[in-house]
Amino acid sequence: MVKKNVKLNPMELYNLLPKTNCRLCEPKTCMAFATKLALGDVQPDDCPPLLESGFEENLAKLRELVAPMLTAEETGIKLDEEKCTGCGNCVVVCPVDVAAEPPTSLGKAAMTEETVFRVENGISKIINLQKCRRFPPDRLNCRVCEQYCCTDAIEIW
Numbered sequence: 469m470v471k472k473n474v475k476l477n478p479m480e481l482y483n484l485l486p487k488t489n490c491r492l493c494e495p496k497t498c499m500a501f502a503t504k505l506a507l508g509d510v511q512p513d514d515c516p517p518l519l520e521s522g523f524e525e526n527l528a529k530l531r532e533l534v535a536p537m538l539t540a541e542e543t544g545i546k547l548d549e550e551k552c553t554g555c556g557n558c559v560v561v562c563p564v565d566v567a568a569e570p571p572t573s574l575g576k577a578a579m580t581e582e583t584v585f586r587v588e589n590g591i592s593k594i595i596n597l598q599k600c601r602r603f604p605p606d607r608l609n610c611r612v613c614e615q616y617c618c619t620d621a622i623e624i625w
């Protein structure tokens with residue numbers, strides 16, 4: 469069992485939430501939601517208002533912040549941005565990315581928010597780890613991105 473080894477600041481997460489205490493999530497308040505986010509017990513997409521227009525940047529930032537925790541805890545995938553050259557191989561070969569955005573199989577940059585990987589400013593980022601085939605409940609033993617990463621930036625434990 470891989471331990472959660474990523475520390476997230478609940479206050480930083482809270483500041484990216486709608487802060488309306490709308491009660492649409494399970495913990496009912498934004499502060500409680502932020503605390504659970506920091507523990508990995510909920511995901512940004514569990515907050516319905518965050519999925520509405522106007523919160524795209526907050527949602528993207530929150531997904532980015534929790535991604536290292538997801539990678540460590542749920543899939544074993546780590547992406548070392550220091551080693552990444554932005555070649556885009558991971559986007560091209562990931563079956564989820566190709567299904568979500570077929571032009572990526574031809575080397576076209578992913579433009580939607582539906583892929584697992586997205587190359588931004590010359591570095592690949594994991595934007596939707598929940599869609600990875602290793603993620604629960606599927607937990608398939610896919611390692612394609614690791615195998616095709618030319619710099620060993622992607623490591624799967």
Ligand code: SF4
Binds near residue numbers: 496497502516
């Ligand atoms: S659903 Fe989102 S906005 Fe509503 S209380 Fe929960 S965290 Fe706050």
Ligand code: SF4
Binds near residue numbers: 562564
């Ligand atoms: S393990 Fe497979 S499904 Fe998951 S990100 Fe890598 S290539 Fe995509």
Ligand code: SF4
Binds near residue numbers: 551555559591592622
């Ligand atoms: S395959 Fe590796 S080096 Fe290329 S963009 Fe993906 S993570 Fe970066």
